Amino acid sequence: QKEVEQNSGPLSVPEGAIASLNCTYSDRGSQSFFWYRQYSGKSPELIMSIYSNGDKEDGRFTAQLNKASQYVSLLIRDSQPSDSATYLCAVIERRDDKIIFGKGTRLHILP
Amino acid sequence: GAVVSQHPSWVICKSGTSVKIECRSLDFQATTMFWYRQFPKQSLMLMATSNEGSKATYEQGVEKDKFLINHASLTLSTLTVTSAHPEDSSFYICSASVSTDTQYFGPGTRLTVL
Numbered sequence: 001q002k003e004v005e006q007n008s009g010p011l012s013v014p015e016g017a018i019a020s021l022n023c024t025y026s027d028r029g030s031q032s033f034f035w036y037r038q039y040s041g042k043s044p045e046l047i048m049s050i051y052s053n054g055d056k057e058d059g060r061f062t063a064q065l066n067k068a069s070q071y072v073s074l075l076i077r078d079s080q081p082s083d084s085a086t087y088l089c090a091v092i093e094r095r096d097d098k099i100i101f102g103k104g105t106r107l108h109i110l111p
Numbered sequence: 112g113a114v115v116s117q118h119p120s121w122v123i124c125k126s127g128t129s130v131k132i133e134c135r136s137l138d139f140q141a142t143t144m145f146w147y148r149q150f151p152k153q154s155l156m157l158m159a160t161s162n163e164g165s166k167a168t169y170e171q172g173v174e175k176d177k178f179l180i181n182h183a184s185l186t187l188s189t190l191t192v193t194s195a196h197p198e199d200s201s202f203y204i205c206s207a208s209v210s211t212d213t214q215y216f217g218p219g220t221r222l223t224v225l
Contacts, residue, residue, distance in 0.1 A: 008152075032212050043204045043219040044155070049212070088154065092212065099145075099214065103154040 004091050004102035012108045019076040021105050023089030026070070032092040033065055035074045037085045038104065044088055048074065079109045113139050115207045117217035124195055125225055131191045132220045134205030140185035141207030145214065146178075149202045161188050195224045 003026045013019040021035075032051055036044035048063040050056045050072065056063045062075040072091075076083055086104040093100065114137040124130050134144055143162050147155040159180050161167040167180035179191040188207075192199055200223050206214040 004154075041202075041219075041221070043216040045216070046214075098157060098160075101154045101156075103152075 004089055004100050006087075006089050006102035006105045008103055009106040010108050011105055012110055013079050014110050015079055015081060017079055019079045019083065019107055019109070021074040021076075021087050021089075021107065023072045023074075023102055024070055025072070025089075025091045025100075027091070027093045028067075028070065029094045030067075030070075030091045031094050033063070033072045034090040034092075034099070035061075035063060035072075036088040036090060036101075037083075038088055039085045047087075076107075081109045081111050083107060084109045113207070113215040115141075115205065115215045115217040117203075117205055117220050119220060120218060121221040121223075123223045123225065126196050127194055129191055129193045130195055130222060131189055132203055132205075132222075134188045134190070134207065134217050136186045136207040136215070139207075139209070139215075141209065141215075142185070143208050144182060144188040145206045145208070146180060146188075146190050147204045147206070149204060149219075155204065158190075192222065195222070197224045200224045 005024045035048045038044040050063040050065045060077045064073045086106050088104045089102040090099050116135045118133045146158045149155045158173045159167045159169045161180045161182040163182050163185050169175045182188040204219040205217045208214040
């Protein structure tokens with residue numbers, strides 16, 4: 001069964017520090033990877049997408065992908081209280097062409 | 112950016128009644144719309160995929176006769192929860208897309224069945 005695994009947290013990080021969120025996936029055929037942020041009671045919003053091995057940076061966010069290890073991560077630099085949310089890792093597996101979401105990691109930025 | 116709306120944003124209904132949720136893409140035409148359900152502290156679970164003018168494709172374990180999906184146009188899809196029961200209480204989210212890689216989520220509908 002194809003799965004996307006995340007530590008549910010909560011992950012507590014001091015304001016201004018780097019928050020590191022991790023995700024593993026089970027299907028080696030996966031080709032597209034996404035990080036979504038979801039505030040309580042709201043729908044997810046896309047933060048980053050990554051398709052190739054390595055790092056992709058966008059402002060304070062860096063996504064890292066390692067297909068050999070089936071691992072994708074999200075780094076948030078200079079964490080702000082507004083970054084406190086649940087972060088969902090999502091993966092598209094080529095065969096099904098469906099997006100599979102992890103359960104999310106709750107991030108709490110300590111002021 | 113692309114905007115997707117959902118209506119209503121929340122609804123409370125009695126057990127046994129039916130509830131219709133609308134999903135609209137406001138400034139683009141979506142070839143495909145997805146319906147998700149999210150229980151508290153759980154992940155988004157895909158319920159069904161609908162394409163304009165054709166029958167929806169339901170995920171395993173989702174009752175197609177209970178969750179009726181109509182995708183009448185490239186900008187509107189509806190989900191009707193028929194004979195709702197308390198266990199159907201959840202957060203229902205739609206997304207509209209032009210490709211699987213690019214999905215725009217609606218704001219969600221909170222359904223509470225008494």
